[in-house]
Each structure stands twice: as C-alpha cells, then as structure tokens.
Amino acid sequence: MSLVRSLRIPAIFAASCFLCGMPSFAVADDWPTFRGSDRKAVSEDPKLLTAWPKAGPKLVWEVKGAGRGYASVTIAGDKLFTLGDALSTKSDEEEYLTAYDRKSGKQLWATRTGPAWKEMNEEWHNSRSTPTVDGNMVYVIAPKGVLVACNTQDGKEVWRKNLVDDLGGKKDDPWGYSESVLIDGDKLVCTPGGEQATMVALNKMTGELLWKTVRPGDRGAGHASIVISEIGSNRVYVQTTGSGALGVSPEDGKLLWSYPIDKTTAVIPTPIVRDDLVFMPVGYARGGALLRQKDEGNGSVSVEEVYGLNTKLANKHGGVVLIGDHIYGDSDDKGQVFCAELLTGKILWKGRGPGEGSTVVIGAGKNLICQFQNGEVALVKADPSKFTVVSQFKIPGSGKRPSWAHPAIVDGKLYIRSLDDILCYDISK
Numbered sequence: 001m002s003l004v005r006s007l008r009i010p011a012i013f014a015a016s017c018f019l020c021g022m023p024s025f026a027v028a029d030d031w032p033t034f035r036g037s038d039r040k041a042v043s044e045d046p047k048l049l050t051a052w053p054k055a056g057p058k059l060v061w062e063v064k065g066a067g068r069g070y071a072s073v074t075i076a077g078d079k080l081f082t083l084g085d086a087l088s089t090k091s092d093e094e095e096y097l098t099a100y101d102r103k104s105g106k107q108l109w110a111t112r113t114g115p116a117w118k119e120m121n122e123e124w125h126n127s128r129s130t131p132t133v134d135g136n137m138v139y140v141i142a143p144k145g146v147l148v149a150c151n152t153q154d155g156k157e158v159w160r161k162n163l164v165d166d167l168g169g170k171k172d173d174p175w176g177y178s179e180s181v182l183i184d185g186d187k188l189v190c191t192p193g194g195e196q197a198t199m200v201a202l203n204k205m206t207g208e209l210l211w212k213t214v215r216p217g218d219r220g221a222g223h224a225s226i227v228i229s230e231i232g233s234n235r236v237y238v239q240t241t242g243s244g245a246l247g248v249s250p251e252d253g254k255l256l257w258s259y260p261i262d263k264t265t266a267v268i269p270t271p272i273v274r275d276d277l278v279f280m281p282v283g284y285a286r287g288g289a290l291l292r293q294k295d296e297g298n299g300s301v302s303v304e305e306v307y308g309l310n311t312k313l314a315n316k317h318g319g320v321v322l323i324g325d326h327i328y329g330d331s332d333d334k335g336q337v338f339c340a341e342l343l344t345g346k347i348l349w350k351g352r353g354p355g356e357g358s359t360v361v362i363g364a365g366k367n368l369i370c371q372f373q374n375g376e377v378a379l380v381k382a383d384p385s386k387f388t389v390v391s392q393f394k395i396p397g398s399g400k401r402p403s404w405a406h407p408a409i410v411d412g413k414l415y416i417r418s419l420d421d422i423l424c425y426d427i428s429k
Contacts, residue, residue: 061104072130097155129178132180160207168196191241196214215246269318276293330360373402
C-alpha cells in the first residue's frame with residue numbers, strides 16, 4: 001500500500017480568518033450533533049456514577065416512535081432529535097426526522113424526509129445519519145444524499161439540497177450517506193464526496209453553495225463527520241473519505257493536505273484531533289494511522305506520518321475515543337475493546353466484555369461506556385493498566401437487530417437509541 005510520508009501543499013488565507021475552533025452549535029449541556037459538540041464522544045461530567053446498580057442505571061423514561069435505523073440521538077435545549085423510517089407512530093414505511101421532549105420523551109413532531117432506504121439486506125438498510133442542531137434549525141442527510149433543513153420548533157422544512165444531483169457528489173460504498181453536517185458560523189459544511197465536490201460549504205440558512213473542495217481522484221464519501229483542527233494561526237477541516245484523510249481551508253475550501261489510502265470496503269469512523277495530531281481509524285482490518293500537521297507559515301499546512309496504518313488499531317464503525325494519552329475502541333467489529341498509546345500505537349490490552357459483536361465506545365468521566373451489538377452495555381474503567389468491567393445491563397427488547405446507534409450523555413443522563421425505542425437513563429451520582 002502506498003503511504004504518504006510527508007506532503008507539503010500550500011494554502012493561502014489571511015490570519016484574520018482565525019476563529020474559535022469550536023463549532024457554533026457547541027453548548028455545555030447539549031450533545032447537538034454526532035459524538036457531541038466537539039465530536040470526541042467523551043463526557044467529562046465529574047458527577048457521573050463510577051458504578052451502576054446491579055440491575056443497571058435507573059430508567060427515567062422510554063418512548064417508541066423513532067423507527068428503524070441506526071442514527072444516534074441529538075440533544076439540544078429542551079428537545080431530542082433522530083432519524084428513522086417505518087415509525088410505530090406512523091402508518092407508512094417512509095423516513096422521518098423526529099423530535100421529542102427532553103424531560104418526558106414525548107414525541108413532538110415528525111417531518112417526512114423521503115422514502116425509506118432499502119437498497120441493502122434488511123440488517124443494513126434504513127437511516128443512519130445523526131441530525132445536527134444549530135439554534136432553531138436542525139439538519140440531517142438521508143441515505144440517498146438528500147440534505148434537509150427544518151425548524152426545531154415545529155419541524156417545518158426550510159430548504160433541501162441533493163448532494164448527488166445538485167452538487168455532483170458520489171458515495172464510495174453502497175451503504176448510503178451517514179455523515180452529520182458541521183455548522184461553523186454561517187456555514188454548513190459536509191462531504192458529498194468524489195472528484196466534483198469532495199467537500200462543500202453551504203449557507204446554513206438557505207443552502208446556497210459557498211465553495212467546493214475538489215480532491216483529484218477522490219473515490220467518494222465515507223461515513224465520517226468533519227472535525228475542526230487548529231494549527232498555529234490556521235484552522236483546518238479534517239475529514240476522511242473513501243480515499244483517506246484530508247485537510248481543508250474553512251475560508252475558501254482550498255485543499256491543504258491529503259493522506260491517501262488504498263481502496264477498502266468502507267471508511268467509517270470519525271477521526272480524532274488533538275492539537276496538531278490527527279488519528280485516523282479505518283475498519284475491515286486496515287488499521288489506524290497517526291498524522292501530525294505542521295504550520296509552515298503563510299497559510300501553508302503540511303502533514304506527515306507519526307505512524308502509518310497499524311492493523312491492530314482497526315475499527316469498523318463503533319468509533320474510538322481519546323482519554324488522556326490513550327485511545328480506546330473495538331478491535332474492528334469483534335466485540336474486543338482495546339487500549340493503545342496514542343503516540344506509538346502500542347496496544348496495552350484487549351478485553352472482552354459481556355456482549356458480542358461490533359461495539360460502540362464513548363467516554364463517561366474516567367470510564368468507558370461500551371455498547372455491544374447484541375444490546376449488552378458495560379461500564380469499563382478507562383485504565384491503561386488493565387481491562388476492568390465495573391457494571392453492566394442489557395437494553396430492554398434488544399438483540400433482534402444490531403444495536404449500532406451511538407449513545408449520548410447530557411446532564412447526567414445516558415440516551416440510547418434502540419431502533420424504534422429511545423431510552424433515557426440516569427447515570428448521575
């Protein structure tokens with residue numbers, strides 16, 4: 001496989017474009033997009049339980065009506081949002097963006113986004129893009145690439161854009177669009193993919209195209225969501241597609257750097273950034289790579305390998321988290337959680353918890369919450385020295401189809417999407 005050792009691609013934009021690296025939707029008590037406001041999937045709330053009751057944490061409420069699908073739950077203000085099709089609260093098989101009352105779980109509205117996506121086998125089809133909330137707007141991408149913007153209060157559609165038909169986007173794999181859009185100031189940024197529109201910025205209020213990024217030879221969009229990195233006086237949009245990682249200028253969409261990888265089945269996990277570092281996990285036995293960005297001055301950013309794709313760090317779609325100097329995630333989709341040193345990629349331990357299959361890992365204070373494909377949920381210590389399961393419980397009614405939707409943590413509550421059900425657990429001390 002061809003790996004890039006060092007790429008130095010100039011990008012010119014004024015230092016005056018430097019802004020805070022946090023997206024505009026970031027609020028301390030919200031989880032307004034996929035993996036939280038900073039997309040690190042870690043809650044640093046010091047008041048979370050360090051052990052759960054034997055029967056599991058207290059169930060505050062449970063509600064039906066989310067429909068089939070693997071989209072996570074988004075929490076912003078007094079509402080929750082998700083995407084699904086064939087809702088139990090509807091008589092049709094269509095796909096809907098839905099909103100719920102945060103305190104009670106009551107479904108507030110359901111807005112049709114389009115037909116249900118059934119282009120794969122039953123286990124894999126259905127919605128999977130987590131909505132992004134910004135102020136009084138909520139945005140979501142349907143599997144066929146239709147981006148829909150709605151009002152959060154009543155669900156009324158404001159505008160829509162087709163990433164394929166309108167922008168020339170292309171998906172690298174057959175599993176549909178899954179990205180959660182990034183809101184940065186007045187811009188909505190997303191990844192149609194391919195050589196015509198690898199990444200685009202739109203006016204978040206109207207959908208008007210502001211700029212396009214073109215990476216020559218790009219195979220198409222993966223499933224990751226864009227993260228923001230700061231390198232010196234430069235801000236960089238970091239993303240992965242079917243062709244590997246890339247960095248883009250927020251000002252004009254100029255391609256700053258590219259880290260290509262060979263073709264694989266799908267590129268799914270969202271990258272992790274810390275300071276000048278980018279950790280890029282890829283599944284299907286491909287591995288994880290660590291890159292270092294460097295401010296070259298005059299708006300130029302370079303990237304080089306700290307280490308290339310390490311197959312022991314492969315992660316299919318459960319995601320990885322960074323806590324301290326260590327990364328934690330599922331070993332591809334084997335249900336075997338690993339801990340590794342970020343800077344070296346050295347595996348410190350692998351542990352098998354109470355569940356089976358692909359495992360979502362998120363951070364909960366000094367612990368990990370590991371949600372297994374068969375619905376088992378475990379509280380595991382984020383301890384580099386050993387693998388320790390502290391507590392566990394099973395999601396009610398799970399096991400019939402994969403529990404792939406990533407959980408969310410807000411204000412001492414753990415929110416779990418289990419297909420048509422949304423469950424809220426109290427995990428505060």
